[in-house]
Amino acid sequence: ELKVEQNPLFLSMQEGKNYTIYCNYSTTSDRLYWYRQDPGKSLESLFVLLSNGAVKQEGRLMASLDTKARLSTLHITAAVHDLSATYFCAVGNYGGATNKLIFGTGTLLAVQP
Amino acid sequence: GAVVSQHPSWVICKSGTSVKIECRSLDFQATTMFWYRQFPKQSLMLMATSNEGSKATYEQGVEKDKFLINHASLTLSTLTVTSAHPEDSSFYICSARVSRGVTEAFFGQGTRLTVV
Numbered sequence: 161e162l163k164v165e166q167n168p169l170f171l172s173m174q175e176g177k178n179y180t181i182y183c184n185y186s187t188t189s190d191r192l193y194w195y196r197q198d199p200g201k202s203l204e205s206l207f208v209l210l211s212n213g214a215v216k217q218e219g220r221l222m223a224s225l226d227t228k229a230r231l232s233t234l235h236i237t238a239a240v241h242d243l244s245a246t247y248f249c250a251v252g253n254y255g256g257a258t259n260k261l262i263f264g265t266g267t268l269l270a271v272q273p
Numbered sequence: 274g275a276v277v278s279q280h281p282s283w284v285i286c287k288s289g290t291s292v293k294i295e296c297r298s299l300d301f302q303a304t305t306m307f308w309y310r311q312f313p314k315q316s317l318m319l320m321a322t323s324n325e326g327s328k329a330t331y332e333q334g335v336e337k338d339k340f341l342i343n344h345a346s347l348t349l350s351t352l353t354v355t356s357a358h359p360e361d362s363s364f365y366i367c368s369a370r371v372s373r374g375v376t377e378a379f380f381g382q383g384t385r386l387t388v389v
Contacts, residue, residue, distance in 0.1 A: 202279075202366055202383040203317075248316065260307060261378070263317045 162187045164251050166264040174272050176238050181267045183232040183249035192232045193250040193261065194223050203248070206234075239271045275301045277369045279381030286357055286388055294352045294384045296367035302347035303369035307378065308340075311364040323350050357388045 163186040173179050183192070191210055195203040207216045209225035209232060216223050220243065222235045232249055246268045252261035276299040286292050296306055305324050309317040321337075323329040323344035331337045339361075341353040350369075354361055364385050370378040 200385070203380045205377065205379075208377055260319055260322055262319070263309075266316050268314075 162189070162251060162262045164249060164262050164264040166247075166249060166267050168267060169265060170268045170270075172270045172272060173236075173239050175240055178238065179236050181234040181236075181247055181249075181269075183234070183251075183264050185230050185232075185249075185251040185262075185264075188230070189227070189251045191252065192225050193252075194221075194232070194234055195248045195250065197246045197248065197266075199246075206247075236269070239269075241271045241273060244269055244271045275299075275369070275371055275379045277303075277367065277379045277381040279367055279384055281384060282382060283385040284387070286386070288358055288388055289356055291353055291355045292357055292386060294354075294365055294367075294386075296350045296352070296369065296381050298348045298369045298379075301369075301371050303350075303371065304347065305370040305378075306344055306350040307368045307370075308342060308350075308352050309366045309368070311366060311383075313364075317366060320352075354386065357386070359388045362386055362388045 165184050167182045193208050194206040196206055197203050207223040212227040214225045220237045225232045246266050248266045249264040250261040278297045278299050280295045307322050308320045310320050311317045319332050320335045321329045321331045321342050323342050325344050325347050329342040344350040364383050366383045367381045368378040
């Protein structure tokens with residue numbers, strides 16, 4: 161059974177600081193997704209990582225994937241308050257054996273001024 | 274990106290009644306739709322996967338007779354919570370996959386269900 165864990169579950173950080181959220185998963189997958197969720201809202205797609213070594217960046221967020229270690233990271237650079245949200249990673253393979261996504265536990269990020 | 278519309282955004286119902294939630298893909302045909310449930314401060318839990326024209330595949334522990342899923346067309350899937358109880362109160366989110374070979378699925382706005 162595929163399990164996806166995130167670390168940390170809660171992160172309070174000051175504006176301007178850097179930090180990394182980690183996503184570990186238990187079985188082989190070559191696709192990993194990162195989403196953002198604001199309170200009471202649905203999911204916003206941030207990144208889709210499709211291969212080992214993939215790195216994508218958008219603004220202050222950068223995501224990477226190491227399929228051999230079954231690990232993805234979401235790095236936050238010089239955090240700002242607007243980044244406060246819950247971040248989820250999800251692993252799966254549409255069209256593959258599972259044809260579904262399994263979500264991580266989520267990381268609640270609070271950026272303090 | 275493609276747009277998935279979910280309706281209603283929120284609903285309050287009495288215990289014992291049934292509630293239907295709609296999920297529509299507005300500008301594409303969705304071969305597969307997924308239904309998730311999210312309790313407060315928790316992650317999304319997949320409830321079922323539905324393919325157009327066939328019966329939904331439910332995840333372990335999800336009662337198929339309680340959560341009825343219909344995917345009658347390539348643009349519409351519905352989730353009906355039958356005989357709802359307060360413990361069914363949750364945030365329900367659908368997502369729709371564009372087509373085979375496409376790596377992304379798009380999420381609806383979610384439906385907040387409160388059973389009183």
